[in-house]
Amino acid sequence: MATKTDKLLAVLKLQPVVPVLIIDDVVHAVPLAKALVAGGLKAIEITMRTSAALEAVKRVAGEVEGAVVGAGTILNAAHYEAAVAAGSQFIVSPGTTAEVLAAAAASDIPLLPGAATASEVMNLREKGYEVLKFFPAEQAGGAAYLKSLSSPLAGTLFCPTGGISLKNAMDYLSLPNVVCVGGSWVAPKDLVAAGDWAGITKLASEACALKG
Incomplete structure (x- = not known):
């Protein structure tokens, strides 16, 4: 488990913001990932919420130099195995x-598991998880809630996701128990649809400049 934790931390520490992407059309996957990497955001989460998602992971993994692609919204073992087979890191x-958790235990590819309560965090800690996704961040209590967990649950690191934007990202990144945040604002649907890759690179650069 320690090796997997180190693997995961190496990815999450690449940048302050991990783009969380919903890709509807697979033709957008490679240029979108290239635009994000050009702006400094190398670790990219593609959510398994569309029929194009697995192929998008496969193409980014195989064609985008510098990208570290992961799969999100993994709900079961079949999702996990398919995402790993497609190239998710x-x-x-x-x-x-x-x-x-059983699928994660059987795989070399690390899991960032979601948690929203102290009990869920404690249960995951018992299973050896030290790095967790806090989701849905804003709806579950926001930065103030996460800050309140930092003392009783010291030693646990979080990647908060859900409702985070350029405006409130620093509220989270300034916390001692936050390693990075996840956000979709760096790849707005209108810019993706328009193929405005330069605009997305600019948003990625702004996000990359955030420091905890």
């Missing part, structure tokens, strides 16, 4: 189930 789940 890390896996993200919105919450945690016994099935997802």
